[in-house]
Amino acid sequence: MNFDDTPEEAAFRAEARAWIDANAPKHLDSMLSGAGHGTAGDIADVDMLAESKAWQKKKYDAGWACLHWPTEYGGRGATPMQRVIWNQEEGVYAQLSFTFIIGQGMCGPTVMAWGSEQDKQALLPPLAAGEDIWCQMFSEPSAGSDLAGLRTRAVKDGGEWVINGSKIWTSGAHISQYGILLTRTDPSVAKHKGLTMFWVDMRSPGIEVRPILQAHGQSGFNEVFFADLRIPDSQRLGGVGQGWTVSLTTLMNERLSIGSGxxxxxxxxxxxxxxxxxxxxxxxxxxxxxxxxxxxxxxxxxxxxxxxxxxxxxxxxxxxxxxxxxxxxxxxxxxxxxxxxxxxxxxxxxxxxxxxxxxxxxxxxxxxxxxxxxxxxxxxTDEILRNIIAERVLGLPGDVRVDKDVPFEKIPTRA
Missing domain, CATH: 1.20.140.10 (Butyryl-CoA Dehydrogenase, subunit A, domain 3)
Known part of the structure; x- marks a missing residue:
């Protein structure tokens, strides 16, 4: 592979570099350069959320936000290499985009692939502009690393769904306006087949967010509780029972977003x-x-x-x-x-x-x-990723899964 810029790429790099040089929040240079994981948000007299939103909005207004997204959803329709070039040139200021990585890197692509056109037009541009923050509600206390073992229930009631249950380790839920939510809608079928995905407004009645204090003194993770949360069927992503397939879109983009960055x-x-x-x-x-x-x-x-x-x-x-x-x-x-x-x-x-x-x-x-x-x-987890690499990349035999075809409601919950 030739890593030298083509003339077109060189011109794009020069344009990106000039804009960043003229518009970057250089008053944050020393802080961003010296930040390790979790330290940037603790700098005295600096509202990092406000700074992140301001930088994202400035990029959006100038056409530099979510470069690879279609223009009608707030992006630029850029090529993957243009996206790489931008990331290289943005440098330390990319840390200001971490607030939006879940929304723009995982939730946005899921909505783009499975949402209605009306949802895409309404939800994606504000996400690209940094006006809205999104979270991803998958993990549960009782499921551990087995995402398909989740127990949060969504029950159809006319044109609405009533949701009860809880999620844990939800990054950014305390500052999010929206989130994607994976639920169980049919416990009578195998665990991977009875799931359905929705998007939800985190300010809805019936949602409670409780931050979790972490070892480094911050609370980026949260517990999220649902008590008779009612959402319309129009907020469903994909078909009923198709949630596992929809979630794979999220997970593949998640591992690309996290791993590459x-x-x-x-x-x-x-x-x-x-x-x-x-x-x-x-x-x-x-x-x-x-x-x-x-x-x-x-x-x-x-x-x-x-x-x-x-x-x-x-x-x-x-x-x-x-x-x-x-x-x-x-x-x-x-x-x-x-x-x-x-x-x-x-x-x-x-x-x-x-x-x-x-x-x-x-x-x-x-x-x-x-x-x-x-x-x-x-x-x-490391163990989950090793299994994925072994089975789906290297083609090695899969682990024995005795509950794979058992109806979820018949899977024993204790010895």
Whole structure:
């Protein structure tokens, strides 16, 4: 593959670079450059949600938001390579878009593929503009990693559905205006066949959101409870009982969005090793043992880069995101955790500090380490991703699933 820009791509890059240089929120440069996982939102006197919305709206007004979406839904109809070029040029300011990654990277494509034309026209442009935030309500306390084991019920009542149940680990639910919701509508059939997907207004009566306090002191995850929530049938995505198929659209886009945009932290570690003092007045990077570990992670980071480019090549040919995109998230999540742990070990006693004002390298590694367990769970656990890669990419025999064809209501819930 030739990674040099074509003349058309070079012109697009120059246009994007000039616009970003003229319009980027440069007052946030130092904060964004020094942010690790979960630290940006804690900066004093900075309303990160407001800053994120302002940047997204500015991009939307100038035609730089959701580049690959059709123009009628708020995008630019750009090619996959133009999208890559934009992401490269946006640099640290892309962190301001993390608020919208679930909506624009997962929920939006699902609505685009399965919603009515009226829904698309009404819901997608405000999402692209950053006016609305979306969440994805899949995981449940009783289902664990088995998404098809969910128990939130949706019962038809005339032209409406009545929904009762709960979801957990819902990222951004506390700030979301809308969400997509996977429910069980028929417990008398096999678990994968009795599901139906809806989109919901998170401000509707019957929805309660409870934030979950996380190890790093923030509450990005939430519990969501539904008590006789009533929504019209027009908010259904796909057919009744087709929810599993619809959810695969979300999941494939989720793993592409998370995996392709996930940083391993290697560049940050390399910068730290070059700058920090080591033994005998030298630098950490002068230690051959440390250099060896850096070389291993440099190789992984390069592999992830080109694996991501392979996925983008497939998209440029009109293919849908496939199971191979699980590789990016699986490798990047584990690598990020390993790098953060190694960096903290290098800091010695200073590694216990978590205050960015006191800790080495602004506590970026500490923030990443505390966030990393969630990173390896959300969007599919490591174990789930390994099964997907083994079965659907490598063609290995699948796990034995004794409940695959059993009606959901007959599956035992206890020993």
């Amino acid at each position: 996930m940083s391993t932290g290697f560049e940050t570690l390399l910068d730290y090793a070059v700058r920090a003092p080591g033994r005998d007045g030298g630098r950490l990077v002068d230690d051959p043992t440390i250099r060896s570990r850096l070389a291993d992670w440099a190789t992984k980071a390069s592999g992830l880069k080109y694996t991501s480019m392979r996925a983008l090549t497939a998209l440029s040919k009109g293919q849908e995101p496939g199971p191979e995109n699980s590789i990016g998230k699986l490798v990047a999540g584990a690598t990020s955790q390993d790098i953060a742990s190694f960096a903290i070990d290098l800091q010695g006693e200073m590694g216990v500090l978590t205050d960015p004002a006191q800790a080495a390298h602004a506590a970026r590694f500490q923030a990443t380490l505390m966030r990393s367990p969630a990173t390896r769970i959300e969007g599919g």
